[in-house]
Amino acid sequence: MRVAVIEPLQLPKDFVMKKFQALNCDIVLFDSKPVSQQEVFERCKKADIVVLVNTPLTAETLEKLDGLRMVAVSFTGYDHVDIEKCKEKGIVVSNVPEYSTHSVAELVFGMVIAALRKLIECDKAVRASKGNEGLMGNELFGKTMGVIGTGKIGQKVCELALAFGMEVLAYSRTEKEELIKKGVRYVSLEELLRRSDIISIHVPLNKETKGMIGERELAFLKDGAIVVNAARGAIIDIEALVKELERGRIFACLDVFDVEPPLPEDYKILKVKNTILTPHVGYCTREALERRLDVTIENIKAFLEGKPRNIVNL
Template identity: 35%
Template sequence: MIKIALFSSKSYDKEYFERFKPQAGIEIRYFKSALNEDTTELAKGFDVVCVFVNDQINSTVLKYLKEHGTRLIALRCAGFNNVDLDAAQDYGIKVVRVPAYSPNAVAEHAMALILTLNRKTHKAYNRVREGNFSLERLTGFNVHRKTIGVIGTGKIGKAFCNICLGFGANVMAYDIHPDSELEKKGVVYSSIENLFKNSDIISLHCPLNDNTRHMINKDAFKIMKDGVMLINTSRGALVDTKAAIKALKKHKLGYFGIDVYEQEENLFFHDHSENIIEDEVIMRLISFPNVLITSHQAFFTHEALEEITTTTYQNITDFTNCKESKNVVA
């Protein structure tokens, strides 16, 4: 019997993990708490710890897990920047992930942010519900023939490029590994500086690491066009949020759509409607009329949840059967 501790559990996690659970050999305990240094005792005695984007698996956590029987960290997401991979290797704990649960879900959400910010459909919806049918201050622009800069053309970035091409946009891209298939379709790869300089819309689809942290900073904003639209559905710390606020105040940044946020672990996936939110940065962002924030929702489709669940189970089964998995990251 494989015992799994699933952290940061929500109702939809339990729904899908119970729906696709193998008939025998697996026992799951669901914890609403995130896994961090304060909650490690909950993982005592579990063979597998299953975690999500805002669980913090540092060296201290990994040491405790090793000492109390955990042999596998199963990420139910693509990113793994929240896991100390070096420490995991030192303690002999394998780490697996779900590399591509639904590229189209995230890519489509990025385009939804663009269209909503541009055509102001969220504002129009609220107006009409109040009996206001005026079109004043709802003017948008055509995405057709605009230049969209895509940073990162992995599976999600590639899906997003294809959507943009479908709108008739000019697509520029930056990636250390250009995609020849996208190039044949008309995507033009360039330096990141050239992309900043020429893009009307910039969308981020790259991983978070030491090289990409705060890649969108005050220096990057200086290069960008006045009124540029910036979209981030990847990782919050790709953007220096305080620099973005300054760019918004100076009208350099004309539109800002984010599904991720640097300090989201203290906010996202929870209902704070009856609480005072003490994060002054997020509250300042919310105050701008040209900022649109969703709370790490881009992945959230039926197809993605099914893929996350089935791949996670397969990763765990491969590990217990000593079968090599292509989804191992450490």
């Protein structure tokens, strides 16, 4: 049985190899991300099981992979893999749910505090031998936090917001009784957008959520509102967001975009000032990456034992 890890898992190679050797399979690790679907095919063509993070695996590539039995996505999101083609070919697809709950939620508040307290400007001021003129910030305490999607990460964001003394509004497909008991109020999306000082997005990307925050929704935001997206870039209409940001009315903290970083030099949001941008690092902590690796290997082991788990294309 050959397992091909077709892109780096962001941990030391020796550490990763030692973990995979517990499977007693032929393991092939690649040191770089593939840059084309042809390269993806070349790395996958002899494998029974492919491990990837966020490299796309298209229907055209899958069509040519007759020996492939499993795609182990070492990530929570799996929209970059053609699930329908995998189902058609009988290829099992697994993912790693919940491994980065704390990491993503903590980044959300790191970005928000950096925005409210103007930390980037503060750093620049000190380095330029300046004082604190023009650097008055704002507190989280007493503000209203709007959380779109209360899965594991959204729930953790709600809990942290409550700990900061914030009012918390939520919009989600399903309401969680434990959050309601803690003081979270579920409201309509429009009410959440109109009332919140900070809006944090935590829904998966699918047909229903793609572009769910567009020109109409952004117009509901109050002046000075902060939009945080550490979920999936395409949930926000990036063109509409850029237009709203260029008006100077709102602020955005983005860890994800409608293309995966590195962003093209002409990507419009790079020219907008009232933003904090990070290159999809929400999940990227040592603790989260080690959890992700362990669950990925457990998913493969369970598949080999005929007891597949965390399967997303049943």
